Amino acid sequence: MEDDLANLRLCDEEEKAFQEEATVGDQDFRLCLVDRCLTDSVVHFPSLRNTMADVWNPVGGICISDLGDKRHLFQFFHEIDTQRVLLGTPWFFNNHLFILQKVQQREHPSDVLLNFTEF
Template identity: 65%
Template sequence: MASLNLLDEEEEAFHEEAAVVDTSFQLCLVGGCLTDSVVHFPSLRNTLADLWHSIWGICISNLGEKRILFQFFHKVDISRVLAGTQWFFNNHLLVLHRIQPGEIPSLVPLNLIEFWVQVHDLPSRMVTEHMTKQFGDFISQFLEYDMAFRPPNYQNYMRIRVRLDVTASLK
């Protein structure tokens, strides 16, 4: 305590603290189950923590209004969850959104989800990069394609990643 000094330097420390608050959602997802029924939060928290098995851990918090905050502590963990397939809890689709700087987790719309779509039995002339983009935009919003993944004997096949508005299909 003898070396404690209360001078003008305190104000700088306060500004550094504010910068930490701005980036506190850097490795966070906000999500919710696509259902009208009640989701048992403790079960969801335990199940997803076990399923995702984060290297550096995960903090799962209930935000209320059927929203959950997932805080990761390493970029590898959040990338692995986002790159995975669709996630479900009790047969309900889990809609996830990566929080961007300035976004408020309780206000982020949870209506978009990414899917891999497979298109089969195409004429070989239609299996092109240009056609994947057209198919993707026809389905919803094209994101990417994977022409490298082709099972043997499936030359007339394509995989397209699209972003769908899942709430539009509920109306």
């Protein structure tokens, strides 16, 4: 059994699905959500990243990036994960409401207006 466990490895596709942070450049944002956490206090990004990845447990994986100004980019790798998160709103982190919006085609995540939530 130990030999079997020693030979376990993530294949390249699995490693890419669980990247720590992606750069927000010229990438495809079709399966991305942007959030803003409604709080005056500091949002601890590593805690948010770990908590939301555990709570959502996406089938296709997730990449979470800090955009600054209490905004985060959630890049999913399967449409069902994006839809499940949107249908599960409202979401909270440390008792503070998230405003989540889907990034529209040809829209940059930093341009997404986060002024309302639908629930």
